[in-house]
Amino acid sequence: MIVPFEDAFVEQAADLLAATHTTGALDLADVGVARRLVARWHGSGPAVAAVRDGALTGFMAAGPPRTPGERRARVHLPQHACARRPDRRATYRSLYAALAARLAGIGAYEHTLAVPVDDHETVSCFFELGFGVDRIRGFRPVTRAQAPAPPPRGTRLRTATAGDLDGMFALAVELQRFHTAPPVLRPVPPDLRPIRERLWTALAEDGQLLLVAEEYGRLTGLIQAAPDGHRLGAATIGIAAVTARSRSAGVGTALVRAVEEWAAGCGFDAYGTEWSSANQIGDAFWRGLGMVPAQYTLARLIDSRVAWADARLSQGRTAP
Ligand SMILES: CC(C)(COP(=O)(O)OP(=O)(O)OC[C@H]1O[C@@H](n2cnc3c(N)ncnc32)[C@H](O)[C@@H]1OP(=O)(O)O)[C@@H](O)C(=O)NCCC(=O)NCCS
Structure with a gap:
């Protein structure tokens, strides 16, 4: 069941975050760090949760617009996680469906989502939802x-x-x-x-x-x-x-x-950087210098004319 994200989910969300994103560009294995990161975004923008038998199995949240009227909505790495269960793909799809409705309802038609490169299941799941690789964050040892x-x-x-x-x-x-x-x-x-x-x-x-x-x-x-x-x-x-x-x-x-x-x-011990995946010179340069991709920022651009086709989206009447 997909429901709005509530205060009661904060602790479970931090546990889920620490347990699922074990790699990437963030140190999330520490539950204390994960808790602080969830507390930082909680209450600041649209957020949805997946609940099964009273337990949180996933969540997804987006930051508020950085400037008034901004069309881009960002889902940073601490803003999503799904329990590693057989229905993980279906849960991510349902969470995104609910969040995307809310984002389109506030005029955000460009969605980005950070994901660890080696979480192939989640990467494929979002590719299959219409996302592509926009930016790559890589690191190399000193x-x-x-x-x-x-x-x-x-x-x-x-x-x-x-x-x-x-x-x-x-x-x-x-x-x-x-x-x-x-x-x-x-x-x-x-x-x-x-x-x-x-x-x-x-x-x-x-x-x-x-x-x-x-x-x-x-x-x-x-x-x-x-x-x-x-x-x-x-x-x-x-x-x-x-x-x-x-x-x-x-x-x-x-x-x-x-x-x-x-x-x-x-x-x-290490240093890294982020580059546009489509930048052929930058991509060759950073990979040539030994940067190993750790995190993708995936992006999806939605045709805003959908608001004209579906009145619910232009009036902010979105569920849950
Ligand atoms: C990327 C950039 C900083 C590299 O600086 P640079 O002085 O040109 O780099 P170097 O001469 O040290 O080249 C190192 C490597 O970069 C890559 N590279 C440089 N120019 C390239 C080009 N025109 N086409 C493809 N690869 C290129 C090559 O892998 C090269 O290694 P090689 O010489 O063994 O083939 C610079 O080219 C630049 O500013 N480019 C445009 C903007 C950009 O992409 N900036 C990076 C921000 S993400």
């Missing part, structure tokens, strides 16, 4: 003995300073534009201020790494890394870009190896 890769001749790597902000912003915008090309075909976000703010925070915050590559005084590359907010003992690379003219010459590899050196110095 190899302490590895020598840094030297940048190409004429290029030097250095820590970024406030004076680099405009140059770094230009590189980050170039990266956004790069993603508009096929087969990624992702539009540049209408508001680019958050990118500038992210760079500014990375400059100002202790514990983050912000490096630039410079060729005869001109910025050609950028990399930003910080402790991973979800996986203990890991660092994460947030922004990585090399300007078009300087690509395929080893600048990107040198920047990543410098991150690895920094991560080793900070005592991290």
Whole structure:
């Protein structure tokens, strides 16, 4: 039976989360961590639960829109789990049906869902519901003995300073534009201020790494890394870009190896990043550097004209 998610389910949901997502980009095996993560999303957006004989067998929740009228609804890894029972696939399908009705009812027609790469059953289940792979989060171990890769001749790597902000912003915008090309075909976000703010925070915050590559005084590359907010003992690379003219010459590899050196110095065991699956250059680059996929973000885009075809969806009259 699918019902709205209630307070009474919080504890069982944390147990389910810790028991089912044993891999992926999150440390979820610890029930205490799982409990905190469930408490963080509970009550903030639409959520549904599957109940059998009074016990919770699954749940699915989506975050609230980040901006008013946002059409994308995200289901992060701590926001779904299903008991490993023979009816797991059917339960996930019913949970998604109930959640999708609620999301469409509030105008959210782009649904994303994070799932561990090796949970093949869940990946197939969502493929069969019309999802595809949008982004990949991968990790690799920090190899302490590895020598840094030297940048190409004429290029030097250095820590970024406030004076680099405009140059770094230009590189980050170039990266956004790069993603508009096929087969990624992702539009540049209408508001680019958050990118500038992210760079500014990375400059100002202790514990983050912000490096630039410079060729005869001109910025050609950028990399930003910080402790991973979800996986203990890991660092994460947030922004990585090399300007078009300087690509395929080893600048990107040198920047990543410098991150690895920094991560080793900070005592991290692993580092990772996320990339668009359809980005052929990025995908080859990260996999070539040993990133092993741990988590997919699956995505499904719904034709919003369905609201015109079904009045219940445009009036928010959705069950449960
Ligand atoms: C991805 C990127 C950061 C790599 O930097 P780079 O300086 O070009 O990388 P390197 O010269 O060190 O190349 C390392 C590997 O990347 C891959 N690569 C680089 N350019 C490539 C290209 N044009 N086509 C396919 N693979 C490519 C190759 O696997 C290459 O290894 P190889 O030289 O042994 O073949 C840079 O090309 C870039 O910014 N590209 C556009 C935006 C992007 O995808 N950024 C990554 C964010 S997810």
